[in-house]
Amino acid sequence: MKWAGYAQVALSKLKLPGDIKARMGMPRVMDLARSIELLGDEPINALAVEKDGLVLIAGRDRTAALMRLGAKKAWCHLAVDVTDQDRLDLEIDENLHRRQDDRDKLIARRVAKVAGELSDEMSDNSPRQPGRPKSKQTKAREVVARELDTTPEAVRAAEKRAEAEEREETAEPVVVPPPVETWGVPVEHLTQEFASVRIAQEAMRVADRHLRQAQSALAALEDGGGVCAAFHMLVYGEVHQAASRLRSFIPTALCPYCKGLAHRRERCSGCSGAGYVSDDALLGVAEELRAKGPGAVVPDGRGGFVLVVAQRSKGAKPVAPKALKILDANDNPIVVADEDFPF
Numbered sequence: 001m002k003w004a005g006y007a008q009v010a011l012s013k014l015k016l017p018g019d020i021k022a023r024m025g026m027p028r029v030m031d032l033a034r035s036i037e038l039l040g041d042e043p044i045n046a047l048a049v050e051k052d053g054l055v056l057i058a059g060r061d062r063t064a065a066l067m068r069l070g071a072k073k074a075w076c077h078l079a080v081d082v083t084d085q086d087r088l089d090l091e092i093d094e095n096l097h098r099r100q101d102d103r104d105k106l107i108a109r110r111v112a113k114v115a116g117e118l119s120d121e122m123s124d125n126s127p128r129q130p131g132r133p134k135s136k137q138t139k140a141r142e143v144v145a146r147e148l149d150t151t152p153e154a155v156r157a158a159e160k161r162a163e164a165e166e167r168e169e170t171a172e173p174v175v176v177p178p179p180v181e182t183w184g185v186p187v188e189h190l191t192q193e194f195a196s197v198r199i200a201q202e203a204m205r206v207a208d209r210h211l212r213q214a215q216s217a218l219a220a221l222e223d224g225g226g227v228c229a230a231f232h233m234l235v236y237g238e239v240h241q242a243a244s245r246l247r248s249f250i251p252t253a254l255c256p257y258c259k260g261l262a263h264r265r266e267r268c269s270g271c272s273g274a275g276y277v278s279d280d281a282l283l284g285v286a287e288e289l290r291a292k293g294p295g296a297v298v299p300d301g302r303g304g305f306v307l308v309v310a311q312r313s314k315g316a317k318p319v320a321p322k323a324l325k326i327l328d329a330n331d332n333p334i335v336v337a338d339e340d341f342p343f
């Protein structure tokens, strides 16, 4: 593509994309129209137009904004020998000026592109400059900064932001450990619920802290003499009991009886349907129910247990639920109805 100078062209003569009318109503075009009006009724950058056929190749928003303002003609930068690649580059260039969300990324791409072009020129016909040679990247940054009417430092900052964003996009998602003991049972489906479990834990732990403070405040009654002893008798025990009641509810594990499984939870007497239990509640729980991972079980309702984690060997496909090996307490295989399968 080659540039062939500037010319004022009647907007009615330009070959415009079909969406130009729709564009005129877009908020960003309305903003642009206002800013063009403020800056003297002409966009800062001329429209890019293919000289042959007067096809608009960049500046659709600017054209729509000018049409909104009732302009009849506009300055156009005329281009000849336009290839599809040129159109693409112009699109990037145009977006660079328009879209704030991707701007950093586009600036980084523009710098890379300019740096690529520089390297060709430099290796071909640039004489060696005296002194410390500037890197292609530095030069490209200067070029792009001029294009955008900003400083090379601002361009570098945009590149850094784009890099950081890219890293964020490609980085592994941070895995937050479950807030409770899960017995090695798959809990992906509980992610949302765990958020509320964390809130409950935090609220109850804060309340517990306050009750402990209340207890220590009331302890002063014990040695206060006079009527203090009588009041100590009356209130200390109440607060102490409230504190221990509260602690007995702070969820620290998926209920060992239903393992928090939706269809078992409702009728589970181990957690009264909550799906979670506290440390206190775990004290009296049978050894089998505290097994983890492949050994995790739930009661089968007939004195035995049902495994809840699908068995699989390394590299093997997950075993279909029907292939689950289900054993009773004496390791004898048992047959259960489909509805008894937790998964």
Ligand SMILES: [Zn+2]
Residues within 6 Å of the ligand: 255, 256, 257, 258, 259, 260, 264, 265, 268, 269, 270, 271, 272, 273, 274, 275, 276
């Ligand atoms: Zn339960």
